Amino acid sequence: MHVSVVGSGYIGTTIAAWFAELGHTVTNVDIDEDVVAAVNNGEAPIHEPGLDELMAAHGGDALVATTDYDEVAGSDVTFLALPTPSNDDGSIDLSAMKAAAESLGDVIAEKDDDHLVVVKSTVIPGTTAETIAPIIEDASGKTVGEGFRIAMNPEFLREGFALDDFKDPDKIVIGAEDDQAVETLNRVYEPLVEAAAGDPAIVETGIREAEMIKYANNAFLATKVSLINELGNICKEYGVDAYEVADAIALDHRIDEHFLRSGLGWGGSCFPKDVAAIRAAARDRDYDPVLLDATVEVNDRQPERLLDLLDDHTDVAGKRVAVMGLAFKPGTDDIRYTRAVPVIEGLLERDAEIVAYDPVATENMREQYPDITYADSAAEALEGASAALFVTDWDEFGALDAEFEAMAEPVVIDGRRIVEPRDGIEYDGLTW
Numbered sequence: 001m002h003v004s005v006v007g008s009g010y011i012g013t014t015i016a017a018w019f020a021e022l023g024h025t026v027t028n029v030d031i032d033e034d035v036v037a038a039v040n041n042g043e044a045p046i047h048e049p050g051l052d053e054l055m056a057a058h059g060g061d062a063l064v065a066t067t068d069y070d071e072v073a074g075s076d077v078t079f080l081a082l083p084t085p086s087n088d089d090g091s092i093d094l095s096a097m098k099a100a101a102e103s104l105g106d107v108i109a110e111k112d113d114d115h116l117v118v119v120k121s122t123v124i125p126g127t128t129a130e131t132i133a134p135i136i137e138d139a140s141g142k143t144v145g146e147g148f149r150i151a152m153n154p155e156f157l158r159e160g161f162a163l164d165d166f167k168d169p170d171k172i173v174i175g176a177e178d179d180q181a182v183e184t185l186n187r188v189y190e191p192l193v194e195a196a197a198g199d200p201a202i203v204e205t206g207i208r209e210a211e212m213i214k215y216a217n218n219a220f221l222a223t224k225v226s227l228i229n230e231l232g233n234i235c236k237e238y239g240v241d242a243y244e245v246a247d248a249i250a251l252d253h254r255i256d257e258h259f260l261r262s263g264l265g266w267g268g269s270c271f272p273k274d275v276a277a278i279r280a281a282a283r284d285r286d287y288d289p290v291l292l293d294a295t296v297e298v299n300d301r302q303p304e305r306l307l308d309l310l311d312d313h314t315d316v317a318g319k320r321v322a323v324m325g326l327a328f329k330p331g332t333d334d335i336r337y338t339r340a341v342p343v344i345e346g347l348l349e350r351d352a353e354i355v356a357y358d359p360v361a362t363e364n365m366r367e368q369y370p371d372i373t374y375a376d377s378a379a380e381a382l383e384g385a386s387a388a389l390f391v392t393d394w395d396e397f398g399a400l401d402a403e404f405e406a407m408a409e410p411v412v413i414d415g416r417r418i419v420e421p422r423d424g425i426e427y428d429g430l431t432w
């Protein structure tokens with residue numbers, strides 16, 4: 001099939017590269033000329049393990065990028081993989097989606113055969129049918145079901161595991177109101193389902209349900225982490241090992257072992273944005289989402305608890321303090337909504353002299369905090385520090401040992417249960 005993907009960011013590039021790998025012809029549209037040039041040169045415009053190889057194999061060949069929407073006309077189906085960032089009130093900003101829908105409508109106006117438009121971006125229930133479809137109708141002069149069709153197909157991959165998650169998903173959710181759209185999407189995914197290591201469930205559902213499934217998935221996972229964090233905080237007060245508790249409750253298959261790592265909480269480009277959006281959407285309909293409010297409140301408290309623990313051990317004013325880890329999770333250089341930011345802010349309020357280290361996210365953080373010191377290694381960050389705060393659970397932090405000996409005062413405050421308590425360090429942790 002000929003598939004087009006509008007937007008070549010984390011999601012767009014990943015799905016475009018995989019569709020090409022699965023044998024489809026892929027046209028990628030992006031407004032950013034540098035992104036388009038990278039794709040056509042066989043280079044990945046984003047950092048994701050394994051993507052360089054796929055781009056080298058297909059970029060400029062089975063996968064061709066362009067800034068020209070007219071190139072979409074030759075495809076059977078177009079995925080919209082555009083950003084849906086937060087407005088100040090938590091609702092989603094649909095400006096990129098609306099602009100793309102209008103451009104797509106202009107193309108569909110000139111097309112003789114049927115075209116399927118698939119919303120891949122995360123959008124609030126009702127957006128696809130009530131905002132995106134009417135824009136395409138206005139621009140194309142055609143109506144849904146007569147000239148073009150519309151569907152919603154949310155994405156569940158994680159950054160850092162994007163390729164593996166996309167090629168071997170737990171589920172593929174197809175939200176559509178007409179059989180032909182469902183049949184076309186099933187044909188797009190057929191080679192993926194055949195090649196998948198597991199046996200992905202195909203969930204055929206309504207468009208609004210598909211939109212909601214995505215928010216429910218992320219809200220559930222964020223709440224699961226906040227719940228284990230709340231339980232971990234109570235464990236800490238009673239001198240109970242929160243990780244032993246988590247391992248035991250994980251044996252109940254109704255709970256399972258995933259997303260039970262308590263600590264500094266969740267960040268990233270999606271949990272904060274998506275939980276904010278579904279809370280705002282609930283309030284828009286006069287529903288008070290008390291549990292989701294609490295999910296965020298617990299998450300916001302965790303960095304403060306880490307800083308309180310630090311205060312219990314030492315006064316850091318004028319002292320060198322190491323911030324260990326800046327990315328929102330290991331395996332990525334993404335610092336969006338990272339817990340490192342409230343930790344850095346708290347240290348600045350305390351007049352600490354910050355030295356930060358992350359294996360890959362330093363340059364991104366330097367743009368936001370140009371005035372703090374950045375170390376090139378964990379050992380360099382620890383040297384001469386009066387305290388070290390562990391923010392991201394990078395594996396290399398678990399291997400630190402003699403490096404602690406170079407600290408001025410060996411106060412280690414662990415936000416991610418990544419350092420083993422041992423002789424020679426004054427250890428404290430959020431959940432231990």
Ligand SMILES: NC(=O)C1=CN([C@@H]2O[C@H](COP(=O)(O)OP(=O)(O)OC[C@H]3O[C@@H](n4cnc5c(N)ncnc54)[C@H](O)[C@@H]3O)[C@@H](O)[C@H]2O)C=CC1
Nearest residue numbers: 007008009010011030031032081082083084096121122155
């Ligand atoms: N990043 C992730 O891990 C996941 C993201 N999502 C959702 O997928 C959607 C896309 O997110 P990302 O890929 O992370 O976004 P991104 O910000 O990485 O990439 C978006 C791309 O769209 C391009 N763009 C913006 N306006 C355009 C327009 N009018 N026409 C053509 N291209 C345009 C930008 O130049 C950029 O390359 C969001 O709704 C997000 O919530 C869903 C699951 C996972």
Ligand SMILES: O=C(O)[C@H]1O[C@H](OP(=O)(O)OP(=O)(O)OC[C@H]2O[C@@H](n3ccc(=O)[nH]c3=O)[C@H](O)[C@@H]2O)[C@H](O)[C@@H](O)[C@@H]1O
Nearest residue numbers: 155156157158159225259260261265266267268270328329
């Ligand atoms: O909608 C999205 O963009 C994606 O959001 C998350 O993926 P991602 O943000 O890449 O990262 P996760 O691995 O889910 O981690 C999110 C945050 O939770 C934290 N976390 C996770 C698990 C855990 O046990 N404890 C914990 O604190 C991580 O440190 C991280 O800050 C979801 O896992 C994906 O399914 C979804 O597609």
